[in-house]
Amino acid sequence: MAKHKVTMTINGQSVTAEVDSRLLLVHFIRENLDMTGTHIGCDTSSCGACTILIDGKSVKSCTYLTVRADGANITTIEGIAADGTNHPLQQAFHDQHGLHCGFCTPGMIMRSIDLLNTNPNPTEKEIRWGISGNLCRCTGYNNIVKSVQQAAKEMAKETKETV
Amino acid sequence: MIPANFTYHKATSLKEAIALSEELGEEAKYMSGGHSLLPMMKLRFATPEHIIDISKIDGLSYIKEEGDYLKIGALTTQTELEHNSLLKDKYPIFGDAIWLTADPSVRNCGTIGGNIAHGDAANDQPALMLALRATIIAHGADGEKSIPIDEFFHGFYMTALEPGDILTEIQIPKSKKNSGGAYHKVERKVGDYATAGVAVHLELDDDGVCQEIGIGLTNVSAVPMRLERGEELLRGKVITDDLIEQVGVFASEDAEPESDLRGSEAYKRSILKTITKRMLNKALERARQ
């Protein structure tokens, strides 16, 4: 079996490994790196529970070969805020009850980071379409939308303060 | 779900990719975005022995007008198409279609070249290409070739691309004044493939007479389908409500949808008629703006 040496940055740390061609990035993250915040919810690239950021863009890591991530800059849910603190999206999901079982939440948050980066002030419709590749079987989405709205406001304040 | 074993190869130039493909033979597959191919490999519907990654080839990602054409590089992602200002201003049919294609994370990876090269009538970009009368540019062992879209789709997952050919560019006649296009598909849920979809592009002269028209249909036949009878009826005429009604009927009669989980054959014929009429009206409205 062909092995490939890959080096990538995950949550700010450089990681080097030898991997099989067919190893999916989600398995590399969960099993090789033991970071289990990135979930697997389907076999068909539909649910978005596995969403991570590759070079700042949301990607379903179950539909990405680890070898292709050679040289990439990757962020997972574990890497969005320092230990003991919450990213504005995490805080908002907490405040707005944007989760019940929590299975979809890491993916929802990673997707929403990309959404708010490209569109800092989305309408409700843009949020709903923006998270359309992420399924939630619990909340009915309303509180997720509210969470993203709260985070958008918070993050806009933060950018103002830092400018 | 884990794909069957294969060997990964990365190509950094067209030449290298084509040479690799020649060397590895028919069991090798190109991968660009991987968002059609990898899902099929995970379900073991596809079990290629070799994957040649072409996504890192430089210079195949662009959207520009040059000479008489709008030119789109094959590796341009659907997200790039969605946010491109030239397309937003002059080719709004792309916005209509990309918005309804898959979901934002898939679109971050999926490429226009892959969407067309896949040869799947369920994909949304093929109908657009039919309506816009695109020409497909490909590179293979014997150099560059240019394939009119009407000769491109051969069958289920089959195209005019020979093994080893790489789709490199899509060329579309530049948008003229008094022209307009529109796309819509009915889907069961956001991100699903089309139950049925219709792309329309038309050009009017100063008297409002239809000079050019393209109508492409999504997921209602084995191969992405051109609604020829509809185009013939409208070409050379001032488009009236009666003519639009008639073309809607043609769409429902000429398509070859099959009953499946997305709906019965009768349902699909019925919505096709409605979408066709709506897209003709929307394209007309845009052409007259």
Ligand SMILES: Cc1cc2nc3c(=O)[nH]c(=O)nc-3n(C[C@H](O)[C@H](O)[C@H](O)COP(=O)(O)OP(=O)(O)OC[C@H]3O[C@@H](n4cnc5c(N)ncnc54)[C@H](O)[C@@H]3O)c2cc1C
């Ligand atoms: C959950 C989900 C939902 C989706 N929904 C939709 C939808 O609603 N509408 C829609 O249109 N699509 C949909 N797609 C498909 C998506 O748009 C794909 O990304 C796209 O169709 C294929 O592009 P790709 O770059 O990922 O191609 P790949 O998966 O890399 O390749 C697809 C095929 O084309 C070949 N190929 C790729 N690039 C080239 C090239 N440049 N030259 C020659 N051959 C090439 C490959 O060998 C392969 O056979 C969906 C995908 C997913 C995962």
Ligand code: FES
């Ligand atoms: S696990 Fe469902 S989309 Fe990746």
Ligand code: FES
């Ligand atoms: S909170 Fe349970 S799936 Fe979303």
